[in-house]
Amino acid sequence: xxxxCKKAVIxxxxxxxxxxxxxxxxKCSGRRISIGNQMPEFTASDVSGNLFEYKHGNGKVLMxxxxxxxxxxxxxxxxxxxxxxxxxxxxxxxxxxxVVVNDPNNQTIFRFKPNEPDPNEPGVVVHVxxxxxxxxxxxxxxIATPTVIISDTNDTVLWVQAGHGYDFAPVxxxxxxxxxxxSQEIDPNEAGHVRTVINATDAARVKRHLQMAKMLxxxxxxxxxxxxxxxxxxLDPNSVELALEIGNLLCSxxxxxxxxxxxxxxxARGHIEKxxxxxxxxWANRQMGNFEESEKLLLGAIRLNPKSGRAxxxxxxxxxxxxxxxxxxxxxxxxLTLVFGKESN
Numbered sequence: 594x595x596x597x598c599k600k601a602v603i604x605x606x607x608x609x610x611x612x613x614x615x616x617x618x619x620k621c622s623g624r625r626i627s628i629g630n631q632m633p634e635f636t637a638s639d640v641s642g643n644l645f646e647y648k649h650g651n652g653k654v655l656m657x658x659x660x661x662x663x664x665x666x667x668x669x670x671x672x673x674x675x676x677x678x679x680x681x682x683x684x685x686x687x688x689x690x691x692v693v694v695n696d697p698n699n700q701t702i703f704r705f706k707p708n709e710p711d712p713n714e715p716g717v718v719v720h721v722x723x724x725x726x727x728x729x730x731x732x733x734x735x736i737a738t739p740t741v742i743i744s745d746t747n748d749t750v751l752w753v754q755a756g757h758g759y760d761f762a763p764v765x766x767x768x769x770x771x772x773x774x775x776s777q778e779i780d781p782n783e784a785g786h787v788r789t790v791i792n793a794t795d796a797a798r799v800k801r802h803l804q805m806a807k808m809l810x811x812x813x814x815x816x817x818x819x820x821x822x823x824x825x826x827x828l829d830p831n832s833v834e835l836a837l838e839i840g841n842l843l844c845s846x847x848x849x850x851x852x853x854x855x856x857x858x859x860x861a862r863g864h865i866e867k868x869x870x871x872x873x874x875x876w877a878n879r880q881m882g883n884f885e886e887s888e889k890l891l892l893g894a895i896r897l898n899p900k901s902g903r904a905x906x907x908x909x910x911x912x913x914x915x916x917x918x919x920x921x922x923x924x925x926x927x928x929l930t931l932v933f934g935k936e937s938n
Contacts, residue, residue, distance in 0.1 A: 626734050628753060632657075632744040633732050637691070639720040645691055649748045654772040655689045659730065661738040661858075662696035666757040670739035673762040677769065681717055687746075687773055690719045693729050695738075695858065731860030737830030738858075741765050745772045755830045799825045799835075815846050833861055840873045849880030868898035876907050879914065887911050902931035 626633070632655060636646045647655055658674060660667035671692075681688065724730060733742065741754040743765075752768040754761065770777045802825035809818040822839045829835060836859050843852035852873060861870040875890030888911050894904040905928035912921035 626742060626750055626753065628750050630750045632742070632748050632750055635729060635732055637693075637720075637722045637724075637729065639691075639722050641721075643720065645689075645720040645722065647689065647691070651689075652746050653687055653689050654746055654769070655691070655742075655744045655748075656769060657729075657733065657742045658690070658692045659733070659735045659738050659740045659742075660692060660694050662694055664738055667739045670741075670757045670761060673757075674741075674765065677762065677766045678717060678719065680766075681769070681773075684773060685717045688717050688769075690717060692719055692721045693724045694721060695724060695727065695730075727858050727860055730858050731862075734831055734833075734860070736833065736836055736859055740831065743768050743772050756827070799828050802828075803835075810842070815842055818842060819846075833859055833866065837861075837866070837869050837873060840877070841869075844873060844876045844880065847880055849877035852877040853881075864897045868894045868901060868904070871897065872901065872904050872907065875904075875911075879907060879911050884911050884915050900931060902928045905931065 631649070632647070634648055636644065638644055658670070660671060674692075678690070722729065730736075733740075737755045739755075739757050739761075741752075742750060743752045745751045751772050752764075754765055754768075767777060802821045806818040806821035806825070809815075809821060819839060819842050822835065822842065826832065826835050826839060836855055840852040840856045843849070843855065856870065856874060856877075859870060861867040871890045871894035875887045875894060878884075878887035878890060888908065891904055891908040891911065894901060895908070898904065905924050909921045909924035909928060912918075912924055
């Protein structure tokens with residue numbers, strides 16, 4: 594009897610794989626803080642134990658910097674920002690700076706000393722905040738690091754700089770000077786010939802890359818589709834939807850580890866989006882043999898979206914891998930019911 598159950602599970606799993614392996618490319622839209630938005634208020638304790646509080650109406654410029662201690666680009670960005678800060682003598686009363694880092698155990702490279710150009714003039718204090726749970730990442734809609742967000746004295750986002758390129762330092766410097774009202778010879782709009790994080794031109798390019806990815810995906814050229822999606826993500830690095838789609842495609846070709854790297858720090862919003870994130874990370878963990886973690890994540894996805902046939906299918910795969918034949922049978926049956934009942938999401 595047990596052997597028959599095992600054979601039945603294998604047959605059902607083959608059917609389920611044929612149903613679920615093709616992945617769909619969703620329309621990706623931006624969901625991050627943008628130029629012209631109001632800077633969100635927040636309170637956080639820095640690594641020195643001091644409380645940093647940003648409230649509207651204080652008349653100060655805010656520069657929020659998001660860095661990863663495991664990324665060379667973030668280290669380079671930190672060096673650039675230290676150089677920029679060294680030129681801002683006497684701006685302590687007009688400028689607040691917070692550096693948000695994801696790893697509290699490796700922050701020495703991001704230590705900032707206050708500028709002290711004059712014994713009678715306090716330097717700008719840089720608050721380094723350890724955000725291991727990505728709460729500030731979620732509040733600001735940040736995925737990519739480094740990302741720099743600068744607000745003006747009216748608490749409006751003046752500039753967002755995602756990624757570290759040749760133009761990082763000149764752009765951040767000129768935009769910060771602009772926010773502070775410091776005269777400069779360079780037009781901020783011309784510094785480095787840069788663009789906003791996602792303007793009309795880049796939006797069109799993102800759309801073209803996604804269209805190409807969808808076409809390649811339909812032809813079964815998944816790796817080429819992923820390449821196109823990564824190009825789109827370079828233009829729109831803080832798009833949650835795009836990160837989820839790349840993670841989904843990576844899992845579809847067995848690259849669970851790469852999928853988890855892409856999804857690190859992603860803060861989904863809403864039940865469906867959160868369910869997708871749990872589903873994909875659960876799928877990736879299953880591929881890596883982390884069955885207990887995978888099961889926990891997939892059950893979380895099902896709680897948020899109980900009509901997700903795909904989540905039940907992946908959970909069935911976990912049960913099958915663990916040798917839990919009866920559980921696998923029941924879970925696959927539920928997935929099939931949702932699929933043929935047209936209830937899957």
